[in-house]
Amino acid sequence: MTALYDTDGAPVIIGGGLAGLMTALALAPQPVLLLTGAPLGLESSSVLAQGGIAASIGADDDVSLHLADTLAAGDGLCDEAIAASILAAAPAAIEQLARLGVVFDRDANDKIVLGLEAAHSRRRIVHAGGDATGRDVIRALVRKVRETPSITVIEATTAQRLVVEDNAVAGLLGHADRGPVLFATDRIVIATGGIGGLFVHGTNPARSWGQGLALAARAGATMTDLEFIQFHPTALDSKSSPLKLISEAVRGEGAILVDGNGDRFMADTSGAELAPRDIVARAVWRHMAAGHRVFLDARDMKGIDFTRRFPAITALCRDAGIDPLTQPIPVRPAAHYHMGGILVDRTGRTSIDGLWASGEAACTGLHGANRLASNSLLEAAVCGGWVAQDIAGAASTRRRQTMLPAGVTDSDPGLVRPILSRAAGVLRDGEGLRAAARALYPLATSQQAASDPAIVGLMIVIAALRRQESRGAHARIDFPKHTSLAKRSTLRLDDALQTARDDIPELVV
Structure with missing residues (x-):
């Protein structure tokens, strides 16, 4: 009752x-x-x-x-x-x-x-x-x-x-x-x-999987720019969930990115380690995809007392068995901000x-x-x-009670995380996004605990499919350049579901 x-x-x-x-x-x-x-x-x-x-x-x-x-x-x-x-x-x-x-x-x-x-x-x-x-x-x-x-x-x-x-x-x-x-x-x-909890590697609490977006989407609200997800380039590469963040301020004070050979692989990039986050995240992602581990080296930060300036980061590194004063910090990109x-x-x-x-x-x-x-x-x-x-300034207006929506079970994004992580991560392509839509649609339209997280994931995937360009944090391998017109995207849940049914022939409904 x-x-x-x-x-x-x-x-x-x-x-x-x-x-x-x-x-x-x-x-x-x-x-x-x-x-x-x-x-x-x-x-x-x-x-x-x-x-x-x-x-x-x-x-x-x-x-x-x-x-x-x-x-x-x-x-x-x-x-x-x-x-x-x-x-x-x-x-x-x-x-x-x-x-x-x-x-x-x-x-x-x-x-x-x-x-x-x-x-x-x-x-x-x-x-x-x-x-x-x-x-x-x-x-x-x-x-x-x-x-x-x-x-x-x-x-x-x-x-x-x-x-x-x-x-x-x-x-x-x-x-x-x-x-x-x-x-x-x-x-x-x-x-x-935010929505970091929808990804295998994220910096947000596990509960932050976009429940507010699911609430609004089911009610018919308009969403916008869902495809743009910022991946922080320097999350501590560990077994922690969520991943602990190594703040950008560490790079701001002089830390550099290196690989296992000690090579500073971003040295020739404009802005180097202080380039915009999307550029840094993609550089780290590509270097990892090429078989390298990536580290943030904070051992030679001139004039900075690391322990005093970054007490929380020092503590979380040492909890992971790393001394940032004497060792480079292993890092990787992680879903961070929507x-x-x-x-x-x-x-x-x-x-x-x-x-x-x-x-x-x-x-x-x-x-x-x-x-x-x-x-x-x-x-x-x-x-x-x-x-x-x-x-x-908005007066309350008492409305007559309406029919209650059906109760739901607790939501669980566990089934959604690997799907969205593969398709809507740092680098994307149409084939991977369509595969994700095929996997997410039946979850989104089900009565399972994954339904609400899948709704948010599906809307992100459809928005990413529609944006056939690379811009900001949205990087399409199959559309690597800007289009001539910068335009924000809008999407409603019924439109996303209809697009999944109509535009993905392999989808079994």
């Missing part, structure tokens, strides 16, 4: 990462429910973030320079107006986070220390706790959320289906320890993070009335075809506030 939870008009935020926490805090003192499957502050991609938050606050920096770097990395697909607005809000976002209790790294003169990361033309990366920025930011915000009486935190509860009537939100079907529960609300925010997601406008509104999305689950147009390092935490912090402003 499904229990009823009447929110009394309060909006429901799904997700306890930076985007969800900032939205909830910005809505105060208006009542809000914050749903999270794990204990608040754990198992989000935000808490794992090492690099920091990009903000043009240096004396030699400004928004126009930050925007130029963002557009260059985005490879023709950024929404320039949206990007400019988000980047212009960065200094205020840093100040707001500080007011909420985040302690940023500062020098002896109490100035915020700024780091450098790939494809940035200035030192503009703001850190907290050295290489543990995500951890420190989330800890501070969780503490603030716990202190805010208008925020009701509901843990150990997963969101399973949106209840939608006439293209408007009417509720959320979830599952708690005691069984299914219907949250009666007409305002919902999806802030569930530039695509649920299509939203500047306020976070989706194509469904009463449904907003924020953070990695949303696609604002900031990142284009390839995210500039450390723009993601910035986007979550800024857009969480914008979503809250819009929700606060």
Whole structure:
């Protein structure tokens, strides 16, 4: 039997990462429910973030320079107006986070220390706790959320289906320890993070397999740019799941990529190790495919106390039996960030009335075809506030109760991971993508635990098949060049299913 939870008009935020926490805090003192499957502050991609938050606050920096770097990395697909607005809000976002209790790294003169990361033309990366920025930011915000009486935190509860009537939100079907529960609300925010959990090698928590995208897709929402998945080039090559991240900031401070022979194989590439992530990831992938192991060599970083600058990375390396001060660190590309997601406008509104999305689950147009390092935490912090402003101005309208969607079992992406990893990894081709669609379609249309993850995987594959070019993080071996027109992609679930049925003759339906 499904229990009823009447929110009394309060909006429901799904997700306890930076985007969800900032939205909830910005809505105060208006009542809000914050749903999270794990204990608040754990198992989000935000808490794992090492690099920091990009903000043009240096004396030699400004928004126009930050925007130029963002557009260059985005490879023709950024929404320039949206990007400019988000980047212009960065200094205020840093100040707001500080007011909420985040302690940023500062020098002896109490100035915020700024780091450098790939494809940035200035030192503009703001850190907290050295290489543990995500951890420190989330800890501070969780503490603030716990202190805010208008925020009701509901843990150990997963969101399973949106209840939608006439293209408007009417509720959320979830599952708690005691069984299914219907949250009666007409305002919902999806802030569930990314899709790294859909891949064999990823840096996101295993729970981050795109559940927010599945929720929105089943409800009929429009998705955009799903084919663009950023693979971080330097995840620690180990048996850990998810893989531990070796932050780009390590390369920013002078570490180099070498193979087992000690050869610096990216030395002749423009930008070398500090080229955009898609270029570095492809170089590492190809070198591994040629039979080499790849290492990040941080043993000769001039003027850097590695242990002090990167305490978390030092610890995780030593846990894996590696001393980064005396040994090169084995690395490999891993699924890290999804530039695509649920299509939203500047306020976070989706194509469904009463449904907003924020953070990695949303696609604002900031990142284009390839995210500039450390723009993601910035986007979550800024857009969480914008979503809250819009929700606060949207009056709750009580709707009559509709027929509940059928309950579902817990989702399991295990069957999807090897399929998507083979076909939609660093390098792709049409044959592999069609094979993936053939394998994913029956899972997506089934009642199995793999159904929701397969829906997200299938939509990614169809979007990748349709983009017959290489751009940013989307690299097609069979279409290695840009087309003349840079155009964002859009896709709905029914369209993806129809495409799979119509355009793949071998598919048995």
